[in-house]
Amino acid sequence: MNFKDLDIRKKIYVAFAVLLIVSAILIYIFITLQLNSIKTVELSKTKQDLTVSLNNTLNAKKNTWLTNALQIAFNESVIHALDVKDREKMVTILQHYGKIFKENTGFKNVAIHIIDSDLNSFVKSWKSSSHGESLNYSEAYKEVKNSKKPLVTMEESSKGLRLKGLFPILKDGRFLGIANFEGGLNSIKRTLKPSDIEFLYFMDGRYLDIAKKMKTKPNFSNYYLSQKDADKEFLDYVLKEIDLEKAQPNGIFDKKYFTIALPVKDFSEETLGFYILGKKSDLVTETITSSAKIIYKVVGIFLVILLVFVGCVLLIINIYVAGPLGAVIDSMKQFAQGEGDLTQRITATSKDDLGRLGRWFNAFVQKIGLIIADVINNAQILAVSSTELSGVSEQMAFDADETSSKANNVAVFTEEMSRNMESVTTTMEQASLNVNQVAAATEEMTATVNEISSNTAKASSITSQAVSEARSASEKINKLGVSAKDISKVTDTIKDISDQTNLLALNATIEAARAGEAGKGFAVVASEIKSLASQTSEATVDIRQKIEGIQSATDQTVDEIKRVTDIITDIDELVTNIASAVEEQSATTSEISDNINQVSSGFKEVNENVTQASSVAANMAEEVTLVNHSSTLTLNNSHHVVNSAEDLNALAKNIARSMGKFKVNDERFYAAPIKLSHSVWKKKLSDLLTGQFQLDPSQIMDHHTCDFGLWYFGEGQKKYGQINTFMAIDELHEKVHSSAREIAQMVKDSKIEDAKDLFVKFKEYTDQLFTLLDELEKELNSSMQ
Known part of the structure; x- marks a missing residue:
């Protein structure tokens, strides 16, 4: 059984069942979206926390590196030893500094490197015997030399990526060299570990010509591990599971870790490699799991309340709606079986919605009687009008046939005259020869x-x-x-x-x-x-x-x-x-x-x-042929008009028969009265062109002020203003009225031929308007069925 065939009580039950199912689906979708949103927020927060933790730790280390480099650069013994090129003294000084850092700080693998004014290695704290190699490949060294200002940056070196604190060594404003306090980032890994943050950093493989020893280091995607102290579990995970491109924008979240990749950049913003930060998934999802429990609890309570509410509503509807509605239906059934007796009424004594429904229905039935009477009367008028139109069309067809016949006679006479003129021409030529x-x-x-x-x-x-x-x-x-x-x-x-x-x-x-x-x-x-x-x-x-x-x-x-x-x-x-x-x-x-x-x-x-007379006769024959063709077209069009008038008459009769069965709907749209009123103007303009009717342009109303225009821009606009067919009528309706006024003005100015040409377009506009009206009638009335 179809849903539309169910009684109102069953429909309500079905509707509430559907409501519950839809509510369950929506709740499921809501929970899923909410959890995904929480997950997205939590992952974004975790990414931000990882990024902030790294930046804070890295910045603290940079400040330390720069401070240490400053102390070395301003040490008078260092300045003097570099100025006089005393390497032995410089080695002693740097060994002393290294011992102090190892004994008193957490930086166990720091290195101090002194570079001379030509950017050549002067003394290395970790390998004092090695010196003299050119360091001109370092853009950071060049920058400090040129600017004579300190700089802290990550940069490639023979040991991989190193954090360098660079401070210029000056004497009386003269550049002697650079104090480089450098080291790896192993301490960052140890610093972040208590926060359950795993840390790795990798160098881009394009710097292997400088850091040749890095070729044997673990690598992925042409990036090489640049640290000694690394968590083996996290390192294996990164090397096997991580896609660097996916990890960069928003991170990667799976069952093991939430992992992000951040670029390692030098002072010129050139990317040297990547920091890989990770946090175990179970630590990340603690907040998500907690939020999910709260959501499930709230939804469960809501579902219980919803079920109780639906049960109460169904009970109320069954008692106060379905029962009285059944009584109203019984009354309307009796009314429907009254064989069109519009005197019957529904008994409506209550003051609720069903009572008001009965009273309004009684008023509706009363108006239907009046509407039926009006429609039957209008249908009769329409039948008479269509009959008159048919008669006019038949007369027009007869006149067109007569014109065609006379045109044929003129054509025959013209051809005969042309032949006689040719004979006269021949005779005159012979007479001229004799003379x-x-x-x-x-x-x-x-x-x-x-x-x-x-x-x-x-x-x-x-x-x-x-x-x-x-x-x-x-x-x-x-x-x-x-x-x-x-x-x-x-x-x-x-x-x-x-x-x-x-x-x-x-x-x-x-x-x-x-x-x-x-x-x-x-x-x-x-x-x-x-x-x-x-x-x-x-x-x-x-x-x-x-x-x-x-x-x-x-x-x-x-x-x-x-x-x-x-x-x-x-x-x-x-x-x-x-x-x-x-x-x-x-x-x-x-x-x-x-x-x-x-x-x-x-x-x-x-x-x-x-000869000239013969040529004129030939031209006359051609013109007569055109007249004959036009007459034939007029005759055919007249027959079409006759057929249309007959169809209109049949339509009027069908309307009268329909109204006799009282099947009416006061909300329906009818195009026939509008078409009839505009067809009358077509006949008036036709008579105006033939001189059978007098019409001043001012007598033709604007398309806003005619009866159809008043309805169109008033009630019609409110009801059907969103329908494309309805909106398309405005332009054609305006063309019909404006062209009609122009035709009347042309006739008034004695421009008859121009008026006739425009009258052809006027008929085209009218036909197009009638087509749109028929489409609108079909569209609106079909939607009401």
């Missing part, structure tokens, strides 16, 4: 007439011949006159044709400007132009033949006139008349040529206009 041919023929005719004029001028110089031949010449000249008359008729014909061609060219220009269906009329004009051009060509051929006859007759006349010089005057008069006529013909031919050139220019201009 160019006419112009070429006219130019040839002009050249021929000019040649006739030249020949006629020559005839004026022909002399008169015999009277008998004058008659014959007169007849031939008459024939020439007849031919000239024929030429005049032909030129008249050409002039008429030119006039008509000019008129037709003007008509062709007018028809080309109209384009469209008028292009068919232009084809007729072009055909007339072609016919007139043919007639002009035939007339031109006729002129050429007549002129050839005139030339033949003129040649014969010239031969006869040469024989009849007496009648030259008459012939000259006739020739003059012929020249005058030829000049008139030449002027007429030139005019025809000019007119034909103008016709050709007109055809070129017409052809260019037709």
Whole structure:
């Protein structure tokens, strides 16, 4: 059986059982943490005690070493012997000092070493025969020589690490050498032993070139034991068990010892080795064991008190809570089985929490009745609104379909017009070619007439011949006159044709400007132009033949006139008349040529206009295609809106059916009213863009002051301010209102296209807001189930 299916009494028992188990676990954790804390504190205190004990002992020894070195350095006999380089006297003095220290102090292995001004060994108390070796490897000796000040420091030597008390030996301010009072740290081991502290110190293996004898000493991690007096048990433990890296920061604590490692440093803070300090574990844990006993005793008492308390609480709950609560449950069961009868009430006479629960529940049931009535009413309103929205959407879909159909018709018409314009262009190009041919023929005719004029001028110089031949010449000249008359008729014909061609060219220009269906009329004009051009060509051929006859007759006349010089005057008069006529013909031919050139220019201009019209028609076809695509998208979107409206209507009906079963919860969040109110603004803005609705920007409220904004920044913020989905709504809600105001302002400023572009974004913001509202509704309502 699941915990949630248990009655309240069993749940309380289970809860207290869990409480006891959790309390036991927490107590165990508390004890463990507390003991670990005590252990950490105790180990830290022990480490501090070990460190302080070593430092105090070491500092005391340093002070002693420095004091002893001072006494030696200020001894007049020592100063004199060093000044005069008297080694024998210096040996005697140092042996005396050594005897005194051994007999009167605990320092049994002290050594006194006198170093000269060149830092060479002068006298050693422990080996007086050895002297003269250079000690320049010692940085401490160099420091004392340079500073002429005393110094006490640990330093490597041939015997390993030694504590040296160095004091400069001066005479009248002149540096004579150094008094070195040095020794090992065995006495520190003896000093710390009464405090149960084990002590070892090791030298770094990198100084083995100075302390060569140390190579045989016990070592670990390349560190060599630098003392003679060492506790064997602790030394074996250190050599076998200690990890130097772990021992340095906080120490090592195991079953045998608590061990720490401290660096051995010289006066320049360079590490020469390590001090190893240890204390047996059982001595360290005495305080920890004592503290643990106290903690266990306190916890035991607490557990007994807790058990007694829990028993009393369970007894009280069983008598004063579980029993009355069962009575309330029975009353509520009867209410639940009343088939939705909201007139039933729970009997609540007591003044305790259960009594107040019954009274508040009765008040709650009363409000539920009111809420159900309101929800059913709102569901009906929602159903009506969704139906209206569906109708508007269907109308929009119909309009979009109509637009798409008309756009298809326009596209077909535009393509047909484009093909007609291409046909007109081809016809105009052919007409232009024919006119160019006419112009070429006219130019040839002009050249021929000019040649006739030249020949006629020559005839004026022909002399008169015999009277008998004058008659014959007169007849031939008459024939020439007849031919000239024929030429005049032909030129008249050409002039008429030119006039008509000019008129037709003007008509062709007018028809080309109209384009469209008028292009068919232009084809007729072009055909007339072609016919007139043919007639002009035939007339031109006729002129050429007549002129050839005139030339033949003129040649014969010239031969006869040469024989009849007496009648030259008459012939000259006739020739003059012929020249005058030829000049008139030449002027007429030139005019025809000019007119034909103008016709050709007109055809070129017409052809260019037709080409431009064809390009415009092609562009128009592309734009119509885009319009058709947009209409299709609008139609699809309209269908989506219709589907959404139908879904909304179905949702309203489902809500009405749910409310009919009285399954309501006044704490639930509903997104539908918010979405409906903002959808209304979407419709208003759409009508505003099409001119069907008037709206001032000031009429659009700020996102803080609309109904949803007042709830969002008030009650909603208090309840759901920590939910990410709720917080994300603020930015989108602000964008919806601000973009709506901007659209209204753009329409007011006649920036319709900009407003339409922003309206697309407004719809995107609205859709995103609605999505977030749906997610919030789902998240909040699912958490209440």
